Amino acid sequence: xxxxxxxxxxxxxxxxxxxxxxxxxxxxxxxxxxxxxxxxxxxxxxxxxxxxxxxxxxxxxxxxxxxxxxxxxxxxxxxxxxxxxxxxxxxxxxxxxxxxxxxxxxxxxxxxxxxxxxxxxxxxxxxxxxxxxxxxxxxxxxxxxxxxxxxxxxxxxxxxxxxxxxxxxxxxxxxxxxxxxxxxxxxxxxxxxxxxxxxxxxxxxxxxxxxxxxxxxxxxxxxxxxxxxxxxxxxxxxxxxxxxxxxxxxxxxxxxxxxxxxxxxxxxxxxxxxxxxxxxxxxxxxxxxxxxxxxxxxxxxxxxxxxxxxxxxxxxxxxxxxxxxxxxxxxxxxxxxxxxxxxxxxxxxxxxxxxxxxxxxxxxxxxxxxxxxx
Amino acid sequence: xxxxxxxxxxxxxxxxxxxxxxxxxxxxxxxxxxxxxxxxxxxxxxxxxxxxxxxxxxxxxxxxxxxxxxxxxxxxxxxxxxxxxxxxxxxxxxxxxxxxxxxxxxxxxxxxxxxxxxxxxxxxxxxxxxxxxxxxxxxxxxxxxxxxxxxxxxxxxxxxxxxxxxxxxxxxxxxxxxxxxxxxxxxxxxxxxxxxxxxxxxxxxxxxxxxxxxxxxxxxxxxxxxxxxxxxxxxxxxxxxxxxxxxxxxxxxxxxxxxxxxxxxxxxxxxxxxxxxxxxxxxxxxxxxxxxxxxxxxxxxxxxxxxxxxxxxxxxxxxxxxxxxxxxxxxxxxxxxxxxx
Amino acid sequence: xxxxxxxxxxxxxxxxxxxxxxxxxxxxxxxxxxxxxxxxxxxxxxxxxxxxxxxxxxxxxxxxxxxxxxxxxxxxxxxxxxxxxxxxxxxxxxxxxxxxxxxxxxxxxxxxxxxxxxxxxxxxxxxxxxxxxxxxxxxxxxxxxxxxxxxxxxxxxxxxxxxxxxxxx
Numbered sequence: 116x117x118x119x120x121x122x123x124x125x126x127x128x129x130x131x132x133x134x135x136x137x138x139x140x141x142x143x144x145x146x147x148x149x150x151x152x153x154x155x156x157x158x159x160x161x162x163x164x165x166x167x168x169x170x171x172x173x174x175x176x177x178x179x180x181x182x183x184x185x186x187x188x189x190x191x192x193x194x195x196x197x198x199x200x201x202x203x204x205x206x207x208x209x210x211x212x213x214x215x216x217x218x219x220x221x222x223x224x225x226x227x228x229x230x231x232x233x234x235x236x237x238x239x240x241x242x243x244x245x246x247x248x249x250x251x252x253x254x255x256x257x258x259x260x261x262x263x264x265x266x267x268x269x270x271x272x273x274x275x276x277x278x279x280x281x282x283x284x285x286x287x288x289x290x291x292x293x294x295x296x297x298x299x300x301x302x303x304x305x306x307x308x309x310x311x312x313x314x315x316x317x318x319x320x321x322x323x324x325x326x327x328x329x330x331x332x333x334x335x336x337x338x339x340x341x342x343x344x345x346x347x348x349x350x351x352x353x354x355x356x357x358x359x360x361x362x363x364x365x366x367x368x369x370x371x372x373x374x375x376x377x378x379x380x381x382x383x384x385x386x387x388x389x390x391x392x393x394x395x396x397x398x399x400x401x402x403x404x405x406x407x408x409x410x411x412x413x414x415x416x417x418x419x420x421x422x423x424x425x426x427x428x429x430x431x432x433x434x435x436x437x438x439x440x441x442x443x444x445x446x447x448x449x450x451x452x453x454x455x456x457x458x459x460x461x462x463x464x465x466x467x468x469x470x471x472x473x474x475x476x477x478x479x480x481x482x483x484x485x486x487x488x489x
Numbered sequence: 490x491x492x493x494x495x496x497x498x499x500x501x502x503x504x505x506x507x508x509x510x511x512x513x514x515x516x517x518x519x520x521x522x523x524x525x526x527x528x529x530x531x532x533x534x535x536x537x538x539x540x541x542x543x544x545x546x547x548x549x550x551x552x553x554x555x556x557x558x559x560x561x562x563x564x565x566x567x568x569x570x571x572x573x574x575x576x577x578x579x580x581x582x583x584x585x586x587x588x589x590x591x592x593x594x595x596x597x598x599x600x601x602x603x604x605x606x607x608x609x610x611x612x613x614x615x616x617x618x619x620x621x622x623x624x625x626x627x628x629x630x631x632x633x634x635x636x637x638x639x640x641x642x643x644x645x646x647x648x649x650x651x652x653x654x655x656x657x658x659x660x661x662x663x664x665x666x667x668x669x670x671x672x673x674x675x676x677x678x679x680x681x682x683x684x685x686x687x688x689x690x691x692x693x694x695x696x697x698x699x700x701x702x703x704x705x706x707x708x709x710x711x712x713x714x715x716x717x718x719x720x721x722x723x724x725x726x727x728x729x730x731x732x733x734x735x736x737x738x739x740x741x742x743x744x745x746x747x748x749x750x751x752x753x754x755x756x757x758x759x760x761x762x763x764x765x766x767x768x769x770x771x772x773x774x775x776x777x778x779x780x781x782x783x784x785x786x787x788x789x790x791x792x793x794x795x796x797x798x799x800x801x802x803x804x805x806x807x808x809x810x811x812x813x814x815x816x817x818x819x820x821x822x823x824x825x826x827x828x829x830x
Numbered sequence: 831x832x833x834x835x836x837x838x839x840x841x842x843x844x845x846x847x848x849x850x851x852x853x854x855x856x857x858x859x860x861x862x863x864x865x866x867x868x869x870x871x872x873x874x875x876x877x878x879x880x881x882x883x884x885x886x887x888x889x890x891x892x893x894x895x896x897x898x899x900x901x902x903x904x905x906x907x908x909x910x911x912x913x914x915x916x917x918x919x920x921x922x923x924x925x926x927x928x929x930x931x932x933x934x935x936x937x938x939x940x941x942x943x944x945x946x947x948x949x950x951x952x953x954x955x956x957x958x959x960x961x962x963x964x965x966x967x968x969x970x971x972x973x974x975x976x977x978x979x980x981x982x983x984x985x986x987x988x989x990x991x992x993x994x995x996x997x998x999x
Contacts, residue, residue: 252527
């Protein structure tokens with residue numbers, strides 16, 4: 116795609132600016148090399164790899180249960196979602212039936228995780244555009260989610276909250292009441308963020324018409340998750356290929372119309388509401404029963420390969436796993452990280468915009484470098 | 490001799506220490522107000538409720554290493570913070586803090602100088618401060634500060650025009666350029682100019698936010714975009730000077746707003762007779778209280794609004810504020826002519 | 831006496847910084863010297879009792895126009911000197927022409943003063959403390975036409991600059 120930048124009349128040098136890897140607003144160690152004409156971005160080059168830890172290679176030397184730990188460290192603000200996608204992939208390989216209660220609890224955990232991730236996104240996105248207060252408000256509610264997770268699995272960031280075949284333990288007593296309480300708080304506070312942002316003139320001017328990407332382009336560049344839906348494509352793995360207990364849940368898939376930063380913002384806010392709706396349904400219809408299927412102590416899936424995708428807060432997270440049927444670790448494990456795929460769209464989004472918009476656009480695609488670099 | 494040298498000197502010392510202490514505590518106030526808005530506590534460790542935090546901050550800045558980048562223009566790099574700070578402080582010379590008081594039977598006016606062009610003097614002094622910001626950005630010999638410096642210069646020039654135009658309408662209303670006369674004119678009219686010139690007040694306030702690089706116009710030092718803008722390469726005491734200047738400028742624009750629009754040292758409702766008991770409060774206390782209320786608005790806005798983008802800021806300045814200010818002048822002048830007939 | 835000392839000090843500073851403006855190697859330094867120069871000129875006005883002019887001098891020249899100079903200098907890359915400077919003979923010719931023009935001007939001023947000592951000066955105005963009103967009166971009565979002409983000229987310059995910079999109007 117050729118940017119239609121008119122030839123300047125005067126012979127001006129392009130200014131090449133290196134944004135990152137140490138920069139307060141690139142959300143981690145992302146490096147963007149910007150070519151500027153004045154303050155206008157002519158081109159952008161995304162450089163990644165500063166956080167590469169070789170998770171895929173490491174997996175080849177861990178046994179199947181240990182890998183859940185590694186998936187925690189991919190998208191570290193939404194580790195339960197990564198846990199879930201991984202264990203479901205292995206269960207698919209094993210053709211394992213997971214108890215219904217476990218599937219319900221997994222859904223609740225995944226949606227709580229989506230709330231936490233969206234809160235972090237909203238906070239940092241707003242802070243990048245200068246509304247610092249929203250950031251602290253969002254983290255205030257995220258804190259409550261972390262408390263809930265801590266009560267469930269003992270950890271606040273890297274949960275290791277799923278097991279192949281089910282869950283490590285059943286819900287603690289009264290946990291469901293606390294979650295419902297939190298749902299009320301969350302809906303109430305959501306109004307607070309919206310008062311500060313949704314109709315704020317400055318916010319509208321900073322986000323409307325910024326980083327527009329059409330539905331066709333979004334598909335072509337491989338966007339997924341909220342950025343894809345912001346462009347008006349109805350695609351949600353939860354609806355299209357239901358997993359966990361999503362088939363039994365009733366929820367809407369919000370989509371945008373203009374494909375700009377503001378629409379992506381609205382989509383995510385609506386997703387927060389839908390998540391609360393799903394959590395309430397799942398808690399209401401929580402079935403009794405065991406939370407763990409019968410799984411052999413030493414997991415050894417039969418030879419074969421499979422791919423399974425989930426809707427993580429950031430988009431479609433998928434695992435491709437090949438097993439040789441002999442060893443106790445995967446022959447090959449490949450992660451399809453949503454942040455990585457969404458990040459590909461960045462150069463296309465920023466072309467023709469100003470430096471300040473680059474920050475807003477890095478924020479709007481919601482990346483976590485742990486997942487991009489793996 | 491005493492009138493000519495000693496009294497002004499004493500006043501200068503009092504104002505200078507007053508301003509510096511206020512600046513130190515402004516930083517604390519800002520952190521506290523931000524914290525309260527954002528459901529946090531703010532500084533709590535140094536002294537009860539963090540009241541000694543400014544002293545700790547100053548000590549830290551004093552002992553920090555003062556780094557000069559190798560390829561920087563050393564002389565300009567050192568001069569830039571001074572060029573920013575000095576105008577910010579000498580602007581206080583013409584601000585009337587209160588009415589005349591008598592000390593040992595001697596009438597002493599509570600201002601350092603009453604220039605007949607006082608208001609223009611503030612404009613002039615503010616326009617010099619811009620240099621420090623541009624030169625600071627340029628002399629660092631680094632890209633982010635350079636961009637920050639360029640932004641700052643464009644922004645300050647644009648908004649200076651709007652702010653100066655609002656002064657014109659106030660001058661039309663008061664008939665004088667002297668700060669003292671503007672306050673006495675409000676006393677004579679029996680009403681604050683905030684009610685006579687609400688549009689001018691609005692434009693002045695927005696322009697003042699932009700001129701002092703405050704949110705939502707804090708582009709020259711937009712942390713999330715240009716790291717720290719024009720003072721990215723500064724550290725230690727020289728950074729502290731920039732910091733000091735920003736807050737001193739905030740106090741200046743608030744004090745000017747108080748003087749021009751909120752009746753300076755006058756008590757509220759200066760013409761309402763039954764409120765005479767309010768006169769027991771010294772005039773300078775009214776002034777300080779009003780200035781702090783204006784300053785509080787600055788902090789409140791910072792905690793509430795996102796940041797404008799550079800081109801939007803320029804558009805707002807040139808296409809909205811300046812035409813509005815000019816229209817306001819024309820209307821004010823027309824009304825004045827119509828009333829004088 | 832005090833006034834004379836002040837005047838000569840300021841005048842010396844104006845000249846000194848003027849020389850620095852044209853001799854400084856670095857363009858940004860040169861512009862800074864220009865600002866200092868303007869500030870001293872403002873000082874001269876204060877000495878003459880024209881505070882209004884002094885302040886306007888600072889606002890318009892030091893605070894407005896020179897900032898724009900600085901803007902241009904920082905935006906345009908000036909590391910490489912223009913080619914014209916390399917031609918030594920052309921430089922010499924230009925220098926001689928300029929000095930001759932300045933000399934002619936100085937001679938003309940001296941001669942004029944010698945021929946009619948007080949003819950050109952307007953009658954001395956009473957210097958009240960409020961010279962804002964005086965300047966305003968003069969501008970809108972005696973000097974109305976030059977004043978309006980100057981503003982027209984500036985407007986034309988502004989429009990011209992915009993037309994030059996933007997072809998797509």
